[in-house]
Amino acid sequence: MLLEKFCNSAGPSGNENETRKIIMNELGAFTENIDVDRMGNIIVYKNSSSSSLKVMVVSHMDEFSLIITGYNGDGTLRFLPVGYVDKNSLPCKTVRIGNKEIPGVIGIKPIHLQNRMEVNKSLSCENMCIDIGAFSEEECKKIVSLGDLVVFDNKFSQFGNEFFEGKALNDRIGCSILVELLKENYKCNLYGVFNVQGRIGQRGIYAAAYNIKPDVAIILDTVNGTDEFETPDCSRTIKLKEGPVIPFKGGESIFDRGIVKSIRNQAANMDIPYQKTGDTQKEGELKAVNLAAESCKISAVLVPCRYMNSNISLCSKDDCHNTFNLLKNYLKKL
Secondary structure, eight states, X not given: XXXXXXXXXXOBTTOOHXXXXXXXXXXXXXXXXXXXXXXXXXXXXXXXXXXXXEEEEEEEOOBOEEEEEEEXXXXXXXXXXXXXXXXXXXXXXXXXXXXXXXXXXXXXXXXXXXXXXXXXXXXXXXXXXXXXXXXXXXXXXXXOOTTOEEEEOOOOXXXXXXXXXXXXXXXXXXXXXXXXXXXXXXXXXEEEEEESOTTTTSHHHHHHHHHHOOSEEEEEEEEEOOOOTTOOGGGOOSOTTSOOBOOSEETTEEOOHHHHHHHHHHHHHTTOOOBOOSOOXXXXXXXXXXXXSTTOEEEEEEEEEBTTTSSSEEEEHHHHHHHHHHHHHHHHTO
């Protein structure tokens, strides 16, 4: 399964080589119009002789990770996050470190040794370490180097009959949908962009958008589900199994209302469920495309993803399928 390959690969921000190779192999089976720019973005171009309209569909390939920043005297490692992560979800998670994939466990002071203040305090990376089974700082230095990137050691699986679970669903789901979209033919000039460093300021898409200069850009990403246990009903605005989210606003930027309405109309015409929201809080690639591509109309189609900023996430099969069908038919009518 394509999504399984993507999720099980290691592609931390700034070192997406393994994930990029898998995407390139998949793309190479049906197109030769593939380019990798200096940033490491993959750009696939599908030409149309009947239109001059340039449409860019964007999905980032990197995942949030950790980076080794120091050694402790007992042989454990200090670290910091690369990209936003829920630090309370980190303790006792298994990880792989560096190109050698050294196995490790994120450790924390045992609960029975913590005082009341420590128990009630929010966790920080200073309170945690990574244990690789070394017994001294010298032994640890022989195995792990400062600056080594760390990814989580979770395997993709089908969760019940209706869900997927795994690491890096944000945004390997978008990557898998974009690969399938690129197998189709369209009347517009379509640029499929698998961008790097999406978790650390959307750096890759700045370069891609500046070089392509699209007329229309569609961000294909995930959005954090708000239907978790104990969430008040008034806050459950984004739910799994109720279709993709098509928002009007992201952070401090506004999506093009005409494009948003036309995508929503396409969903309604196809009886595809979708969710409305006024604001996604995070801008994602929106700000980068706005700054790098002049006079570009931007929209987004987002797949709900539960526990998105932790080491493992959950998504609905139906939401993924509906997102693909919606975008495929919308692009064919441009």
